[in-house]
Amino acid sequence: MVLVLSGKDVRSLIGPREALSVATEFFRTFDEGDYRIPERTVLADEGEGYVWLFMPSSSRALNALALKVVNEYRRNPELGLPHAQGLTLLHDLSNGRLLCLLDSHALTQVRTAAMTCVAADRLSSGGAEVLAVIGSGDQARVNAEYLKEVLRPSSIRVYSRSRERREAFAAELERLLGIEVTVCGSPSEALKGADAVLTATNSATPVLNGDDLEEDALVMSLGALPTRRELDLRTFERTSFVCADRRASVVKEAGDVIEALRRGVLREDEIAELPEVVRGSKEPVTSGIRVYKSVGFAAIDLFFSLRLYEMARDRKVGREVEL
Template sequence: MTLLIKESEVTNLIDYREIYNSLVNAFELFENKLAINLQRSRISFKGATLTFQAAAMEDYIGYKTFISGNFLIFLYNISGELLSIIESDRLTQIRTAILSVIASDFIYGDYSSIGIIGLGKQGIAHVEVINEIKKGIKINVFTQSKSRLEKAISVLGSEGISVNVSDSIKKICEDSEVIVSITKAKDPFIKLDYVSSKRKHINAMGSNIPEKIEVYPEVVKASKIIVVEDFIQTLQEAGELVIAKKMNMLDESKLVTLSSVISKKVTIPKEGITLFKSVGIGLEDLAVGKLIYEKALSKGIGNEIEVKGIWYRELERK
C-alpha cells in the first residue's frame, strides 16, 4: 500500500532541527558517493511548466514534481514499490529556508544578524525558520512591495515573531552579516559596494533559471568562494553564474560543493565575500520526503491507498 500524506499532516510532522540534520546527512552521503542527484528537467506547454527532479540515497529513490504551485514528492524503495505520495508545498518552503541556515552555518560560522530580501511565502518561511533555529538573532527584512510587507508583518506578528524592517537593499546589506535573497527578480539588485565590507556572506536562493538574477556579476567575480549544490545543474540554471560566465567574470576554480563544505574538505575564507548559489536539487526533496514518510509511518499518520501501476489479466492472478 502507498501512504498518502496531505499538507496538513506534513505540517504537523515538520520539525526544523530534524530537517536540518536530514539535509546535512544527505549531503554527507552525496560527498561520499552514497547518494546521487539527477539534474532537473522541465517541459513547458501553453504557458504551463512541469518540473521534475529526482535523487536516490540509502534504500530510497524518488522525485519531486511541481506545476503551477502544486508540489508532490513520490517516494519509492529500491525494489520499486511506491511507498508514499507527499504533498510538499510547505515542506519545500521549509527545506529551502533550512538549507539557507545550513549554508550560513557551515560557510560563515557564527553570526548575529541576517537580512532577508523578499517576503513572499518563501521569505516568510525563512523568517519563521531562522527565528526558531537561531534564537536571538537579529532578523532584518526588506521588500519593495508594501502589500507584501504588511502581509508578512501580520503573519509573523500572529506567531509572535518580530523583525527589523529596512528601507533599502543597501541598508539591509550593510546591517546584516548574512544576506539572503529569495525573490523572483529578473534583474540584479545586490551590488558590490553594498557588500564590500570586511566580511559578508550571501545566500542567493531565488534564481534557478538563467533569465533570473539577484546578484550582480561584479559580486560573483569578487567572491572568495562560490558554494553550489551540484556543479552541472547550477552552471546550467543559476542566472548569476550563467551571466557572469558569459561576461568572463566567473572563475570556476572558486566553485565548490556544499557537500564538500559540510564534510570539511574545503577551507573557507575568513574575509571578503562568500557566496552560496542555490538552485534547489532533488536530493534535498528526497531527504525531507524520507524523513516525513518515516515519521508518518511510525506515528500512524496518513491514508493508505492502493497504487499498483501494473496491469495483468485475471488468469495471471492464479
C-alpha cells in the first residue's frame, strides 16, 4: 500500500514552528546524511510558457530516495488551473518500495518557507519592524505567513506588478496575519523603512533597485532559474553578507547570482551556506545589507518528505491506495 498526501494533508500536518524545527534539523545534520544530489533536470519552453523540474536525491543515512517533479505553466491561472503543480515520490532505498506520494506544490511551499525562516532567524538582529514583500503568489503568501512567526513585524508593505493582484493579496494577508498590510505602488515605496525584504517572483529582470534598500536590511530572495533575476547588481555591491541555501545550486541556478559572479561583483568564495551558519562553523552577519538566496535543492525535499510521511503515519492522515 502507498500513502497519498494531498496538498491539504501536507499543510494540515505541519505549521510554521514545526517546519522551522524540521528545517533546522536538516541543516544541522546535512553533512551526516550521506546524500546523493544529482543536478536537477530542467525541461522548459519560454515561448509556450512552461517549465518542468525533475529533482532526485537519496540518503543512505535515512534509507530513503525521493524524486520531486514540479511544473509551472504561465497561462494556467487564465484557464482556472494551478500555476504550479507536481508530485513527489518517496521510496525505501534498501528495496525500492514506493512509500508515499506527496503533492509537490505544497511540499515546496512548506520547505521553502521553513528554509527562509531558518535564514531569517540566523541573519536578523532580533526581528523586523517592517517586512516588504515583492510578489503576490503562493510562495509570497506562505513565506510571509511563516516569517511573521520569526521576525514578528508590526506591519507589511506589499508590491507586485498587477494592481488588482497586489490589492487582493494585501487584503488576504491582513486577514490571515492580523497585522497592518499596506499596498504600495512601486518597489521603492515598498522598501522605504523596511528592515526585512522578501522577493518571491518569477521575474526575468530585477524587481528592486539596490539603492532603495535601507542601510540595515535583510533581503530574502527565492528566484530559482538561470533565466530569472530578482536582485540587481547594486544589491550585491552593497551587501555585507551573502548566504545561500546551498552554494553549489545557487551559483548554477540563480540568474541574479550568476550575473553577479560573471560581472565580478561577487565571488563564489564570498557566499556562505546556511548549513555552515546553522552548525556554527560560519559566523553570520546581522547588520548592514544581508542577502539570503534560495533556489531549493532535492536533499531537503527528501528530508521533509520523509518527516511528513512519518507524521502522517503517526496521525493517520492521508489515504492508502494500492497501485
